Structure formats: C-alpha cells, structure tokens
Amino acid sequence: MGRKSSNQYDVIVVGAGMIGAAMACLLAKQSRDYQSGPLKIALVEARPAPEFDTERFDPRVAALTEKSRQLMERCGVWDATAAKRVSPYLAMEVWDAEGTGRIQFDCHDIHQPCLGHIVENSALVEALLTEIAEADSVDMFCPSLIADYGNTDQGISIELQDGTHLFGDLLVAADGANSAIRKHFNFETVEWEYGHQAIVTTIRTEQPNQQTAWQRFMPTGPLALLPLNNQGDQHHCSIVWSQKIELAEGLVALDDQQFCAELSRASEHCLGQVVEVEQRFSIPLRQRHAKDYVIPRVVLVGDAAHSIHPLAGQGANLGFSDIDVLAEEIARAVERDIDLGDLSILKRYQRRRKPENLATMAAMEGFKRLFAADPPAVRLLRNLGMSTLNEISPIKNQLIKIAMGL
C-alpha cells in the first residue's frame, strides 16, 4: 500500500477469465476511496483478450445467480454486459428420465423478475476488461506468459517470458482448473474423475425456449438446455450435455443431422425438434478441491481452488463469491494497515469460503450419484421425492432463493 515503484504491486492477479478479471475490477473500484490511495494491481493473462461475437452465441455460457449479477453491478459492468447480450430465465423445469418425477421453479412464485441470467463468458470478460482498461490503478499484461515465480524480500515475484519482473504483496491465482500457481506452490488437492465429458454447443429449436432452463437427468448424465435470447428471438439454447466419456465421444462424432436427432430424443422433444447445431466442444469433467486455498502471499480463487460438475451451474457463481469475500478481507487489512499477504488475512478468506464451496461440491456429487443409481427402489424414491417437493411451495420457494444466492 502507499507509493510503489513501477514494477511493484499491492496485488498481482494471474488469469483474466471471469473470476480473475472480476477480482481486478472489484479491487480497483473498491480501493478508489482508500485514504492510502488505490491499490496498485497487475493483471496477467496468457491468452489474447476474448472478443464478443455479436453474430454468434459463445458456446461457453454461465447461468449467473442474482447474487453474482449484483456483484457485476458493483464492478460497474452489468449494463455493458446486458447491452451486448444476456438472457434472463424465468423458470426452470427439471425431470427424471427414468420415471415421472418432475419439479418446476418459477420466478413469479417468489415475486422476482427472473431466476437468473444466462451470460456468454466472452461478453462478461470483454465488459470487465474494458472497465479495467479505464482504471489507472490496474496494469494489464495480456497476452503474457509467466516464466517463473519466486518469493523475495520485496514480496512475491513473477518473471514474464519477455523478461519483465513484477513484485507483489499478494498473488491471486485465478488461473483456472489446471492452475500452474497451485502446482508451483505445492497446494495439495483432492480430486477425482467424474468419468464424464460435457458436450457444449448452441442449438436452434423448433419451438421457442419459453425463457425456461430445462434439465433432464439421465442415468448416463444430465442434459441442460439453457435459453438464449437474441433480440427477442427465443429459438436458441446453449446446451451442456454431460455424458459418460465413451458416449460423449460417439455423440461428438455424429454429423449435425444425427446429433440433432439424438438431442431431440434425449430432451424428450421438450422444445420440439432440434433443427440446427453449431460446432460442438467436449470438455472433460473433473472434481477438484484444494485442501488449502492460502499460503503466505498466495491465494487461490475460482476454479483454481475448486472445480465442480456443471450440473447445477454453480462453478462461476462460487468463484464470484470467493472474490467478493477476498475483496472484503483485503479492505479490512487496508483499514488496519496489515500486510495484504499476511496469512491471518488470507485464512479469514479461507474460513469464510470453504464451507460453502465444499457443501456445493458435495451436493453436486450427491445429485450425480442419485440420478446415476439404477435400483428400482432408488428410482422410485427419487421420483416420489421430486414430485412431493414440487407440491410443497414453502420449501420449494426457499430452495429457489438459496439457488439464486438471495
């Protein structure tokens, strides 16, 4: 804090995906009014900045909760993101492929305008990076590869491949699920394969999506159809089809017409026929959780700390909660004039974030196993449970509020 020489920073954030870019943006905003002056921040990203394509939907989308949307508002980027393209969803319909269990959630039941928003990753990151470019307190190194890390008496150090050295009081690892920082600093993880791959793509359907998120649970994995809105045209969905690896490989290899037919069948024609499909991508799914998120001067956030099954669309939302809490703890440290890399500060962040992250991961694992289970008794109970829950409004409404982060 206070005056720093040109290559010295209060915080170095590595990774400008949704979580790292939001971290840099939030810190820049919140520190504008610090008595000691704004925090000096470096943001390092290996890949060129993504460009939002107005013509085509990004195959990578995230269903953002209201809590995450509010955070984006505080970052000053919600309006800019919405001006590019966001798709509010008003309802959610979840059903079991192996029975009659079905549950519907509707925003009107809890007097909200929507349940959440489907946001294209590139739209959000582009808005965040534009906002960051206007902040004098953030230096962006992009695209820039990191050659080495070190710990010096000037703090944590990073050497970029072009020979530039950066020094920071705190290094925030937002470098994603395969975090090189996590590996370099020997953070231990607990991880296991789901044995699933997620096929992601954009489809066009015969019937409009009704601004509803559709999710069908099959024993081989869940299929989600997330409604996309293009200037009032509601015939597109982003799909996340999690499948056992061998099945996913077979589906990716199909030609477009065969794939559309398979997907129409798998979605039980909930939106009629699938009539068009864009390029398909297959993403291996692996659950991973760092045993610790912090060591002195280094902190993991977002997928670098935890990556979870996308079946409930919570990964990015958890990451946004991470950075919200970390920013609060940083503000607290500045107020008390404590070194930002001090373990006591970082441990407070870890204590506040671990329980929710672990609970969400456990819930996702439970869902996955519950719907993969084949014994008739389990199937019966699962279907009965869903249908019963669907009839109990107070519990259902409470569930919606929790899912929205309200």
Ligand SMILES: Cc1cc2nc3c(=O)[nH]c(=O)nc-3n(C[C@H](O)[C@H](O)[C@H](O)COP(=O)(O)OP(=O)(O)OC[C@H]3O[C@@H](n4cnc5c(N)ncnc54)[C@H](O)[C@@H]3O)c2cc1C
């Ligand atoms: C199929 C699928 C669907 C999903 N749907 C949802 C959803 O609906 N809702 C939701 O909340 N979440 C969802 N998620 C999860 C969500 O996508 C992730 O949690 C989120 O993208 C993680 O963001 P991140 O910034 O932590 O990591 P990433 O998005 O992986 O970003 C990491 C960044 O770091 C950069 N980087 C990596 N290494 C270096 C390095 N050494 N130096 C510099 N830069 C580096 C990368 O280039 C990248 O830009 C989904 C995930 C999947 C796979």
